Amino acid sequence: MSKVRVNFFCVSLDGFGAGPNQSLEHPLGIGGESLHEWAFGTRTIQKVLFGKEDGTTGIDDEFVARSFENLGAWIMGRNMFGPIRGRWPDEDWKGWWGPNPPYHSPVFVLTNHARAPQSMEGGTTFHFVTEGIHAALERALAAAEGKDVRVLGGASTIRQYLDARLIDEMHLCVAPKLLGQGEPLFAGLDLKKLGYSVTQQVPSEAVLHVVITKN
Secondary structure, three states: OOOEEEEEEEEEOOOEEEOOOOOOOOOOOOOHHHHHHHHOOEHHHHHHHHOOOOOEOOHHHHHHHHOOOOEEEEEEEHHHHOOOOOOOOOOOOOOOOOOOOOOOOEEEEEOOOOOOOEEOHHHOEEEEEOOOHHHHHHHHHHHHOOOEEEEEEOHHHHHHHHHOOOOOEEEEEEEOOOOOOOEEOOOOOOHHHHOEEEEEEEEOOOOEEEEEEEO
16 A cells, blocks of 8 residues: 655754755755755765665665655655746746656645646656646655655645644654754644654764654
8 A cells, every 4th residue: 555655854852843045056045055965975876866786874874765665756845846936837847856857756746826747758748737736746656656655845735734633654864953043844843733743763973863753
């Protein structure tokens, strides 16, 4: 049976999943990239993003590698797809990841503005969903064909799926950083009341890996 998962989502100690003022120069907002510094050297990220066969192993790499297992579809918010706001001026922007994004399966992008599907190299196709989170999940589950669906982010998108109790399992990487401001992950949520609990916590030298599961 398909699971709806959040994996390898980095948050600061003060609860922000991205910094403020996302832009072309700052895809994760100002200071947001610092939450991910620990991951870039792992073997999995070196292979997935850069096509290299080296990199570090250990706890961090194990959690990152797990985040790519058994995936059939992805969901992301409009802001995670790119920095463009409002109506699409054209279809030239195709994401941050170049011609061959690391998803290799259907990706459903939440947006208020319609756009034709965008097929990329490696099996990734971006589908733009204007009907909301439930419609995107229904389409993603159908496309996943029994595999899991990963809600990639950003913080607002994950928060909406948590509030609707649609996330089955969430893996957070808590980085020892303070951003002060940005995109809060848990603002307005009572995870305990929603039926979530911490089921695993594993510290590494760089971050604390926390798994939260729906009861």
